[in-house]
Amino acid sequence: MADSWVNSAERIGADLHLELTGPGGRRAALIRALREAVRSGRLAPGTRLPPYRSLAADLGVARNTVADAYAELVAEGWLTARQGSGTRVAMGVPPMPFRQWGSAEPPRPAARVPRKAPPRARGPRHDLRQGTPDASAFPRTAWLASYRRALQQAPNEVFGPGDPAGRAELREALTEYLARARGVRTEPGRIVICSGFAHALRLLFGGGVLRGPLAVEAYGLGFHREVLAAAGVRTVPLPLDEHGARVDRLGRERAVLLTPAHQFPTGGPLHPARRAAVIDWARARGGLVLEDDYDGEFRYDRKPVGAVQGLDPEHVIHIGSVSKSLSPAVRLGWMVLPERYVGAALAAKGEREAWASVLDQLCLADFVASGAYDRHVRRMRQRYRGRRDRLVAALAAHAPHIEVTGVAAGLHAVLRLPPGTEASTVKAAVWQGVSLDGLAVFRHPATDMAAGDGLVVGYATASEHAYGPALEALCRALPPP
Numbered sequence: 001m002a003d004s005w006v007n008s009a010e011r012i013g014a015d016l017h018l019e020l021t022g023p024g025g026r027r028a029a030l031i032r033a034l035r036e037a038v039r040s041g042r043l044a045p046g047t048r049l050p051p052y053r054s055l056a057a058d059l060g061v062a063r064n065t066v067a068d069a070y071a072e073l074v075a076e077g078w079l080t081a082r083q084g085s086g087t088r089v090a091m092g093v094p095p096m097p098f099r100q101w102g103s104a105e106p107p108r109p110a111a112r113v114p115r116k117a118p119p120r121a122r123g124p125r126h127d128l129r130q131g132t133p134d135a136s137a138f139p140r141t142a143w144l145a146s147y148r149r150a151l152q153q154a155p156n157e158v159f160g161p162g163d164p165a166g167r168a169e170l171r172e173a174l175t176e177y178l179a180r181a182r183g184v185r186t187e188p189g190r191i192v193i194c195s196g197f198a199h200a201l202r203l204l205f206g207g208g209v210l211r212g213p214l215a216v217e218a219y220g221l222g223f224h225r226e227v228l229a230a231a232g233v234r235t236v237p238l239p240l241d242e243h244g245a246r247v248d249r250l251g252r253e254r255a256v257l258l259t260p261a262h263q264f265p266t267g268g269p270l271h272p273a274r275r276a277a278v279i280d281w282a283r284a285r286g287g288l289v290l291e292d293d294y295d296g297e298f299r300y301d302r303k304p305v306g307a308v309q310g311l312d313p314e315h316v317i318h319i320g321s322v323s324k325s326l327s328p329a330v331r332l333g334w335m336v337l338p339e340r341y342v343g344a345a346l347a348a349k350g351e352r353e354a355w356a357s358v359l360d361q362l363c364l365a366d367f368v369a370s371g372a373y374d375r376h377v378r379r380m381r382q383r384y385r386g387r388r389d390r391l392v393a394a395l396a397a398h399a400p401h402i403e404v405t406g407v408a409a410g411l412h413a414v415l416r417l418p419p420g421t422e423a424s425t426v427k428a429a430v431w432q433g434v435s436l437d438g439l440a441v442f443r444h445p446a447t448d449m450a451a452g453d454g455l456v457v458g459y460a461t462a463s464e465h466a467y468g469p470a471l472e473a474l475c476r477a478l479p480p481p
């Protein structure tokens with residue numbers, strides 16, 4: 001058989017793409033091309049290069065040209081040649097940073113570069129930031145089982161273009177789950193799958209489905225305010241009190257964004273009278289409630305507070321995702337829409353963001369329908385309740401003068417601090433290796449209400465073994481009585 005590009009590539013187990021261009025003849029061009037391939041990391045240290053004969057055949061050059069080029073690069077330290085193991089890329093040649101690709105002449109490799117372990121991404125020593133569930137608890141085995149089943153059962157049409165609304169299997173599973181677990185009244189045709197809450201905001205406001213001004217809670221996630229500002233939406237802060245957002249202050253806004261099950265970040269549920277009042281406002285003004293149900297499943301002391309959407313599905317857009325219950329990396333969420341908004345939401349997805357990964361959707365559909373989602377949520381609820389109890393106990397033992405609030409639900413609590421001590425306590429926490437935020441980070445820049453000094457302590461993020469030391473470090477950072 002002729003020694004073609006195809007079969008020589010097979011022998012080294014990888015395609016070797018080299019372009020022989022530039023001045024100085026074929027040998028010089030091959031040396032440049034090989035150097036560039038090593039330098040850029042396309043040829044990793046230790047990679048075996050094709051034998052002279054096959055590379056010469058692939059490139060249409062003489063065998064000696066390849067042999068000379070290899071010899072030159074061995075002399076320069078880019079390659080090594082050893083009897084019996086062929087020519088390989090030298091170990092310890094540092095690949096060039098991506099930014100510098102294409103720069104004129106490479107630095108020569110050092111004769112010997114000591115081997116170092118690759119750097120690992122490092123988080124803070126004690127991670128008490130709010131926002132993410134315990135990454136070590138992702139239900140890998142059950143997820144894999146769902147993925148396998150989903151893939152085995154998927155008809156061929158799954159691998160064609162997707163449905164912008166999302167897979168019917170997932171919308172059906174969510175319809176059942178949301179009704180059962182969150183009191184949401186819907187049908188699959190009113191659910192649009194997206195990649196999470198932030199994506200829903202982008203689609204609704206950036207895609208022209210809804211317009212501002214939008215009332216928001218005076219304390220909330222700054223990232224969401226940025227997403228809205230980028231879509232040209234003016235946000236109007238609503239003050240909070242012990243019953244949640246002051247919805248009696250709603251005025252000419254077209255819509256209001258709330259976290260009714262568990263106000264983010266201060267922690268209480270929206271009082272039943274306020275839930276009713278905001279629905280009355282929406283009906284009277286033709287307004288809309290956007291319900292961010294980000295951690296509604298995690299309620300510890302009694303049954304979860306149901307979704308406001310259940311009070312009036314025609315005036316609420318209910319938005320949820322798996323970011324707190326499973327992982328923010330899965331990037332799957334849902335909008336439950338009044339019927340009149342479904343078409344516009346699908347149009348907002350357009351050509352580019354028409355669908356989320358169909359296989360992930362099918363996997364989640366199986367995960368929910370098989371009961372694995374419920375089992376995981378129940379297991380995590382127990383784990384987080386234990387974490388919450390440990391936080392409360394640690395404070396009672398080491399800092400009884402610090403009040404802790406917002407503990408009935410969710411994945412974070414708020415530690416109330418003496419006035420004027422928030423910034424210095426966050427700094428003291430940094431000194432103790434603890435990463436967390438003060439309440440001020442979440443304050444709407446245009447509000448005149450102040451929720452007081454406080455720390456937002458995320459008790460889900462750390463892994464089980466890291467949580468105890470994190471609590472001890474936190475207690476050391478708290479101001480004295």
Ligand SMILES: Cc1ncc(COP(=O)(O)O)c(C=O)c1O
Nearest residue numbers: 131196197198221264294321323
């Ligand atoms: C207040 C709030 N809403 C929603 C979310 C979920 O965001 P997403 O679904 O975009 O990951 C989070 C997650 O951090 C959150 O803190």
